[in-house]
Amino acid sequence: MVSPEKHIPAGIAIDIREMYKEIRDRLKEIKSIEQLLQGKYRQYYRRNALRDKEITEFGFAAKNCYSKFESTLVQIETIKRLKQHAPRGDHGAEPLQWFRSKENQVTLMKDLRLLTELDYEPSPEGVGEERRDLAGVRTLTLFLIGGDSHSLDLLQSHIRLREHDIIERYSQEEVRGVLAHLRKVDPHEIEMKFRQFMESTGLAKLKCLFLPVGSPKDLRGDFPKLIHTALEEMTEGELRTLLI
Numbered sequence: 703m704v705s706p707e708k709h710i711p712a713g714i715a716i717d718i719r720e721m722y723k724e725i726r727d728r729l730k731e732i733k734s735i736e737q738l739l740q741g742k743y744r745q746y747y748r749r750n751a752l753r754d755k756e757i758t759e760f761g762f763a764a765k766n767c768y769s770k771f772e773s774t775l776v777q778i779e780t781i782k783r784l785k786q787h788a789p790r791g792d793h794g795a796e797p798l799q800w801f802r803s804k805e806n807q808v809t810l811m812k813d814l815r816l817l818t819e820l821d822y823e824p825s826p827e828g829v830g831e832e833r834r835d836l837a838g839v840r841t842l843t844l845f846l847i848g849g850d851s852h853s854l855d856l857l858q859s860h861i862r863l864r865e866h867d868i869i870e871r872y873s874q875e876e877v878r879g880v881l882a883h884l885r886k887v888d889p890h891e892i893e894m895k896f897r898q899f900m901e902s903t904g905l906a907k908l909k910c911l912f913l914p915v916g917s918p919k920d921l922r923g924d925f926p927k928l929i930h931t932a933l934e935e936m937t938e939g940e941l942r943t944l945l946i
Contacts, residue, residue, distance in 0.1 A: 704774050706804050722768045729761050780808060800844060800878060801870050809868060810880055813842055814918045842915040843881040843892055848933060849908040851875060860903050889914050889943040897941055910941040
């Protein structure tokens with residue numbers, strides 16, 4: 703009943719919390735009665751191992767389900783909060799939906815929010831640029847790889863990304879991802895690494911589109927249309943960086 707994809711009816715969260723509290727109270731009662739029997743009425747008490755096992759498993763199941771419920775609520779609130787700060791189009795369009803996976807989308811929105819926190823205008827004297835150079839520059843590179851389904855299957859089985867990078871099979875003919883950088887990266891450097899990888903794995907016919915992002919402002923405008931147009935213009939095996 704509670705998931706990031708669904709609307710949660712009013713009162714459901716309160717009902718679930720009350721039900722879990724009642725479950726815990728009943729389990730405590732069972733434990734108290736068991737201790738009483740083992741102590742005061744030991745000579746009459748006969749332990750039932752199967753029943754004890756079932757009660758223990760029930761307690762674990764309830765705890766796990768409730769932990770998942772609370773985690774989902776946190777995720778829902780995080781999505782709502784991040785959407786308020788996510789980049790929007792010039793006409794107030796919905797935030798960029800680069801991934802289908804909710805988890806990947808939330809991670810991307812967090813990365814974009816971090817860029818927002820680091821994004822500031824340099825002073826007339828250039829002090830801002832000096833601070834940016836000293837502190838380092840966080841940037842992202844969105845990438846899109848298109849081609850036949852079999853080649854993309856091979857791509858996913860061979861490609862190895864870093865811990866904070868993301869890759870997702872967006873469709874049968876498309877893979878999308880994000881590279882997170884702790885410094886400003888030359889787009890040609892990324893193109894070269896991907897070209898070497900494609901050639902070494904026999905996947906040189908795939909199209910690769912790269913989109914450097916230094917600020918959420920870069921994603922304003924008719925972003926999906928720009929991507930679609932670029933892909934239509936690209937030839938088989940072409941790698942292209944789209945400056946936005």
